[in-house]
Amino acid sequence: MAGIVGEQSLSVTEAASQLHVNKSTIWxxxxxxxxxxxxxxxxxxxxxxxxxxxxxVPARGNVTxxxxxxxxxxxxxxxxxxxxxxxxxAVEQARKLQAAQSRExxxxxxxxxxxxxxxxxxxxxxxxxxxxxxxxxxxLGRSERRDYLEAAVRAGHCWVARGAGQVVGFxxxxxTFFSQWFIELLIVHPGFRRQGVATxxxxxxxxxxxxxxxxxxxxxxNTSMQRLLxxxxxxxxxxxxxxxxxxxxxxxxxxxxxxxx
Numbered sequence: 292m293a294g295i296v297g298e299q300s301l302s303v304t305e306a307a308s309q310l311h312v313n314k315s316t317i318w319x320x321x322x323x324x325x326x327x328x329x330x331x332x333x334x335x336x337x338x339x340x341x342x343x344x345x346x347x348v349p350a351r352g353n354v355t356x357x358x359x360x361x362x363x364x365x366x367x368x369x370x371x372x373x374x375x376x377x378x379x380x381a382v383e384q385a386r387k388l389q390a391a392q393s394r395e396x397x398x399x400x401x402x403x404x405x406x407x408x409x410x411x412x413x414x415x416x417x418x419x420x421x422x423x424x425x426x427x428x429x430x431l432g433r434s435e436r437r438d439y440l441e442a443a444v445r446a447g448h449c450w451v452a453r454g455a456g457q458v459v460g461f462x463x464x465x466x467t468f469f470s471q472w473f474i475e476l477l478i479v480h481p482g483f484r485r486q487g488v489a490t491x492x493x494x495x496x497x498x499x500x501x502x503x504x505x506x507x508x509x510x511x512x513n514t515s516m517q518r519l520l521x522x523x524x525x526x527x528x529x530x531x532x533x534x535x536x537x538x539x540x541x542x543x544x545x546x547x548x549x550x551x552x
Contacts, residue, residue: 315481318480318482320346415450419451430480446465459479461476472496506542507520507544
């Protein structure tokens with residue numbers, strides 16, 4: 292934290308807005324080490340404003356190394372009339388194509404964007420262990436689960452979602468909850484959230500489950516995970532207090548043979 296105390300800071304969302312890029316781009320820069328990031332508590336990530344500004348360099352050498360661009364130098368040239376016309380035409384063509392495809396599908400909704408990107412889920416291999424551990428450390432803010440994750444990979448209890456040429460999420464599930472199959476851990480890369488990755492991983496666990504019911508759990512404070520579980524027809528099965536102080540663990544179950552009907 293010493294690297295950010297007393298400094299002007301930005302959230303990932305603010306940095307993406309300032310640079311006019313997607314949040315997933317910011318997360319990729321953080322993941323690659325190009326952009327230093329600082330974790331505040333377990334969930335909040337902050338960036339030094341000066342580090343974000345240092346990402347902006349001229350396309351041609353008008354600024355010496357180590358020098359940042361001022362607001363005037365960062366001014367974006369407006370589209371010409373011809374460029375605007377081409378952009379409008381491209382949007383209109385995309386809308387027509389979408390409407391035609393929708394008619395061909397009889398109005399059936401398209402698959403989630405995650406599936407359209409060609410991502411898939413398969414059992415993690417030895418070569419995936421490093422990427423899994425790195426993703427977990429990035430999300431958690433520390434690497435204390437490395438031994439656990441490597442053991443899960445060796446045991447064949449870890450499955451990964453792949454996309455954009457990388458591991459974008461993983462899940463660990465095994466018969467460890469009173470000998471019942473249990474989703475122990477589910478992690479999705481911050482840059483790929485809300486794209487159906489978590490759903491695909493959970494659905495895969497259901498398909499691979501060797502019993503007629505599947506358990507999982509989440510903290511009471513994790514409302515987004517609870518919404519996803521309810522959407523997938525998981526039902527509350529109980530709670531465990533005193534694991535995380537003041538934040539009980541909520542147990543969920545899905546009876547697969549019944550709930551699939």
